[in-house]
Each structure stands twice: as C-alpha cells, then as structure tokens.
Amino acid sequence: MHPAFRLGAWEALGAHTIAMAATFIAFGAAVRASGFGLGWGLASSAGVYGMAGQMVLLGAHPGAGTAAVAGAIMANARFLPMAAALAPLVRGRLAPLCVPFVAITPWAAAMRRLPGLAPPERAPWFLGFALAAWTTGLLTTAFGYGIAGQLSPTVLRLLLMANVLYFALMVTAGLARGGPWRASLAGAAAAPLALLLPAGTPPAWGILGAALIGGTAAFLLRRR
Amino acid sequence: MHQGWPPLLAAIAAMLALRGLGMALAWRLPPGHPAITWATAVSEAALAAWVVLALLSPGPWPIPARLAGVAAALIAFFATGQRLLPGMAAGLAAIWLAGQLLG
Known part of the structure; x- marks a missing residue:
C-alpha cells in the first residue's frame, strides 16, 4: 500500500x-x-x-x-x-x-x-x-x-x-490562512441572492447561481 | 423493483457523468490555466454559498439558533488553536441551547 x-x-x-x-x-x-x-x-x-x-x-x-x-x-x-x-x-x-x-x-x-x-x-x-x-x-x-x-x-x-458547522469552520480556516478568500467571500456575499428566487424554486438553483456569480466575480477580480 | 430505483440509478449515472466530464475537460490543462482557476473559484464560492444558505434559509432550527451555533463554533475554533472538533461541539451545543430558549 x-x-x-x-x-x-x-x-x-x-x-x-x-x-x-x-x-x-x-x-x-x-x-x-x-x-x-x-x-x-x-x-x-x-x-x-x-x-x-x-x-x-x-x-x-x-x-x-x-x-x-x-x-x-x-x-x-x-x-x-x-x-x-x-x-x-x-x-x-x-x-x-x-x-x-x-x-x-x-x-x-x-x-x-x-x-x-x-x-x-x-x-x-x-x-x-x-x-x-x-x-x-x-x-x-x-x-x-x-x-x-x-x-x-x-x-x-x-x-x-x-456538516454545516464543519464546512463553516473549514471555510473560515481557509480565510484565516489566506486561502481562496476572494472566492469564499464572494460566494458568501452572493448567497443571499438565492433567497430572492421565486417561492418553489429548488434551493440548488440558488446555490448554483450564487456560485457562478460569486466565483466568476472573484475570478475576474483576481485577473485585474 | 421498488419505484425509487430507476430515478436513483439515473441520478447515479448523471453524477458520474458530471464528475467525469469535469475531470475530462480539465485533463490537458495546466494547473494555472484560467479555466481551472475559474472552476476552482466557482467551487469555493459554491461551498461558501452552501454554508450561508444553510444558515439563513428556512430549516430544522430557527435562524437565530443557527447563527448562535456558528458564532459559538467560531469562538471555540479560534480559542482552541483552530481545532475543528471543539468548534463543532460548541456549535452544536449552542444550537441546541438557543433552540430550547427560543422554544
């Protein structure tokens, strides 16, 4: 092994x-x-x-x-x-x-x-x-x-x-040691947009949308 | 066969396709390629968004209890030198306690 x-x-x-x-x-x-x-x-x-x-x-x-x-x-x-x-x-x-x-x-x-x-x-x-x-x-x-x-x-x-607490701590640990902080912060900031989706929309759409918006914003900011 | 098996098998095939497609698309790209950097940023953002929505969306505990839980978890996490288990234990205890107080 x-x-x-x-x-x-x-x-x-x-x-x-x-x-x-x-x-x-x-x-x-x-x-x-x-x-x-x-x-x-x-x-x-x-x-x-x-x-x-x-x-x-x-x-x-x-x-x-x-x-x-x-x-x-x-x-x-x-x-x-x-x-x-x-x-x-x-x-x-x-x-x-x-x-x-x-x-x-x-x-x-x-x-x-x-x-x-x-x-x-x-x-x-x-x-x-x-x-x-x-x-x-x-x-x-x-x-x-x-x-x-x-x-x-x-x-x-x-x-x-x-699991929620575990990943909250993992993300925070990444922020504390200077990990992918732009993407994590942008994803967290974009997440509340999911709450604006019409009632009945599967929550997964909200996560996907927040990830695409936040992740792309972080990517573009990094490239500037 | 139980009615739930065909959807489950279809979902398993779809999950394998998602994972395999992601791996295949990036197969020949160097680690610093913009597409990889973008995919990493989207994935990290998805993780953070999932956490935030798990704390703020309607769920099994009142939102103030969940926020108290994550606050207690963070305090214990940093107070113990960034150890995950004490953080999780403090967070769960705080959620339960706040849930009791909030009825």
Missing part, C-alpha cells in the same frame, strides 16, 4: 469523519422514514455521494421520479467544476479512479492538502482519504437506517447541522 494512501486514509479520520458520519446517520434515518430499503440508501450514498442530491432523491416517489433526478443533478452540479479543479492535482494513471469520489468533503480537504504534497503522492493521498470517507458514509448510512425511530427528532435535527 502506498504510504500516501495510508496517510490520506489516516487524515480522513477526525473532524471530517465525524461531520460526515453525523449527516449520513441522519440520511440513513430519513431513508427509512421515507419508505425506501437499506439497499436503496446504500446505493444512494455510494453512487450519488453528495448529500444535497441524496436528500432530493428521497422525494423519488411514483410520479416524481423525473423531477427528483433533475433536482439531484441541479443540487450536485457543482461536481463538474469541482472535478475540473481537482484534475490537475491528481493527473496520472490513478486519476480515473478518483472520479467517483469527487464530493464536498474529500474535495475540500484535497484542495487544501494536495498542493503541499509531491505530485506522485497526490492521487494516492486523495484515494486514501476519499475511500475512508466514502466507507464511513456507507457504514453510517446503514447505522442511521438501523437506529431510525430510536433517535429523537431533536438529535436528528442536530445531526443535520454538524
């Missing part, structure tokens, strides 16, 4: 895992509450592997399948620019293996960690981190499914907030 793979897997354990686990436990419980089976929940966590889209797909009941798929694609459309941003960092024969694991937790960690690693170590590190995080997602989906009904609504609601 490549040492960078082991290092990535080791570094995935900690706050990353706890935040992700909390969200996937809540998702597992929601899968059961929505009337889907454990296999469906596991396939969603394994294949969609993006919580916003996974939550949208919980509405994939008879007659709403097409809308749920479209909503999930919108909710996770950020995977495309995320994969494009990651590509130069993991280029090589292992890059195709990285594709299914482009998701917010491994991506955010990779964008902060990979530039500091030697190029040959980057893809193995990413795969180690991503596989550990992905496995955690599957195990905790199953756990959440198993204990659904035993969790109080308050605990479930708190679990859903763990």
Whole structure:
C-alpha cells in the first residue's frame, strides 16, 4: 500500500469523519422514514455521494421520479467544476479512479492538502482519504437506517447541522490562512441572492447561481 | 423493483457523468490555466454559498439558533488553536441551547 494512501486514509479520520458520519446517520434515518430499503440508501450514498442530491432523491416517489433526478443533478452540479479543479492535482494513471469520489468533503480537504504534497503522492493521498470517507458514509448510512425511530427528532435535527458547522469552520480556516478568500467571500456575499428566487424554486438553483456569480466575480477580480 | 430505483440509478449515472466530464475537460490543462482557476473559484464560492444558505434559509432550527451555533463554533475554533472538533461541539451545543430558549 502506498504510504500516501495510508496517510490520506489516516487524515480522513477526525473532524471530517465525524461531520460526515453525523449527516449520513441522519440520511440513513430519513431513508427509512421515507419508505425506501437499506439497499436503496446504500446505493444512494455510494453512487450519488453528495448529500444535497441524496436528500432530493428521497422525494423519488411514483410520479416524481423525473423531477427528483433533475433536482439531484441541479443540487450536485457543482461536481463538474469541482472535478475540473481537482484534475490537475491528481493527473496520472490513478486519476480515473478518483472520479467517483469527487464530493464536498474529500474535495475540500484535497484542495487544501494536495498542493503541499509531491505530485506522485497526490492521487494516492486523495484515494486514501476519499475511500475512508466514502466507507464511513456507507457504514453510517446503514447505522442511521438501523437506529431510525430510536433517535429523537431533536438529535436528528442536530445531526443535520454538524456538516454545516464543519464546512463553516473549514471555510473560515481557509480565510484565516489566506486561502481562496476572494472566492469564499464572494460566494458568501452572493448567497443571499438565492433567497430572492421565486417561492418553489429548488434551493440548488440558488446555490448554483450564487456560485457562478460569486466565483466568476472573484475570478475576474483576481485577473485585474 | 421498488419505484425509487430507476430515478436513483439515473441520478447515479448523471453524477458520474458530471464528475467525469469535469475531470475530462480539465485533463490537458495546466494547473494555472484560467479555466481551472475559474472552476476552482466557482467551487469555493459554491461551498461558501452552501454554508450561508444553510444558515439563513428556512430549516430544522430557527435562524437565530443557527447563527448562535456558528458564532459559538467560531469562538471555540479560534480559542482552541483552530481545532475543528471543539468548534463543532460548541456549535452544536449552542444550537441546541438557543433552540430550547427560543422554544
């Protein structure tokens, strides 16, 4: 096993895992509450592997399948620019293996960690981190499914907030050390525009719009 | 087959296509290429926008409770030398406490 793979897997354990686990436990419980089976929940966590889209797909009941798929694609459309941003960092024969694991937790960690690693170590590190995080997602989906009904609504609601706090801290940490502050601030500033969208518009459209407006503004300001 | 499986399988294929397309589009571009820089900026902006909307949109907790939670998380995060776990624990505790106080 490549040492960078082991290092990535080791570094995935900690706050990353706890935040992700909390969200996937809540998702597992929601899968059961929505009337889907454990296999469906596991396939969603394994294949969609993006919580916003996974939550949208919980509405994939008879007659709403097409809308749920479209909503999930919108909710996770950020995977495309995320994969494009990651590509130069993991280029090589292992890059195709990285594709299914482009998701917010491994991506955010990779964008902060990979530039500091030697190029040959980057893809193995990413795969180690991503596989550990992905496995955690599957195990905790199953756990959440198993204990659904035993969790109080308050605990479930708190679990859903763990990821929000985790990423709030990640973004803040990036700002504090002079990371991509223009893009983060511009995205945050553009986010309230999403609240102006007509009622009934899927929230994912708002995130996508804010990302395009804020990200492009940050990009243009950087180029000046 | 349960009614939910066809939409799920379609969504899984679409997610793979999104990820694969992003990787393929950037495959031959150098890290400093403007397209990569733009994609990185959009992705970072998406992350920040997602956080802000998760705090300000209608959700499972009152907005003041969520804001109190993120404030407590940030205070604990910086007070402990930028450690994530104490920050998250303080944030969750504050959300729960503020949620109780706000009824």
